[in-house]
Amino acid sequence: MRRTDLLRVAGRVARILGPEECLLVGGLAVGSHGYVRATRDVDFIVRADLAAVRARLLANGIAAVLTRGDPLEGGFPCVKAMVDDVRVDLMPPLVPLTWERAITVPLSKGTSLRIVDLEDLLRLKLKAGGPRDLMDVAALVLRHPLLEPTARTLALAFGLFDALARWLADPRLKAEIQGTKGERALKRLAGKMRARGQASRRRR
Numbered sequence: 001m002r003r004t005d006l007l008r009v010a011g012r013v014a015r016i017l018g019p020e021e022c023l024l025v026g027g028l029a030v031g032s033h034g035y036v037r038a039t040r041d042v043d044f045i046v047r048a049d050l051a052a053v054r055a056r057l058l059a060n061g062i063a064a065v066l067t068r069g070d071p072l073e074g075g076f077p078c079v080k081a082m083v084d085d086v087r088v089d090l091m092p093p094l095v096p097l098t099w100e101r102a103i104t105v106p107l108s109k110g111t112s113l114r115i116v117d118l119e120d121l122l123r124l125k126l127k128a129g130g131p132r133d134l135m136d137v138a139a140l141v142l143r144h145p146l147l148e149p150t151a152r153t154l155a156l157a158f159g160l161f162d163a164l165a166r167w168l169a170d171p172r173l174k175a176e177i178q179g180t181k182g183e184r185a186l187k188r189l190a191g192k193m194r195a196r197g198q199a200s201r202r203r204r
Contacts, residue, residue: 016060025045030139042088045091101117
């Protein structure tokens with residue numbers, strides 16, 4: 001699934017719920033904060049009661065079910081929906097979030113998305129605590145080194161200090177992050193060279 005298709009689906013859901021009522025999280029949010037990786041679904045944190053969220057989706061022709069989850073197994077309630085063959089998960093705030101720090105990104109047709117703040121995203125990922133979540137946290141910290149002390153403090157609180165440290169030291173992840181940084185630097189340099197060439201031709 002292309003990222004543009006996922007963002008289109010996310011935009012449709014945000015229009016239905018109201019951009020101020022939901023925060024984009026999950027893989028798309030990770031990519032928006034600098035670590036682009038493959039993802040096949042769309043994840044939101046929502047303000048409203050989940051039953052009301054499901055009702056609003058159903059009223060707009062979107063199939064949606066409310067699952068309760070098993071708290072004894074670390075589960076949580078969630079609305080699961082299908083939009084244009086894309087799975088969308090809508091969850092309550094699983095950790096304290098600072099909604100006013102969310103990043104607003106304009107989309108087409110006057111639609112906007114609000115993306116969870118980076119520090120809150122780290123907190124959500126550490127709350128989830130799976131291998132993919134820890135890799136995402138480590139990749140984002142390697143991309144944003146100033147956040148490393150915060151990430152380590154949060155990881156300690158969630159009992160994941162050593163696990164995060166292993167990911168931060170992983171040579172393959174470091175190489176991947178350094179490689180994408182190099183690609184971006186090369187693209188910036190190529191863009192500057194093209195601009196200089198165009199300016200030189202205009203002066204002739």
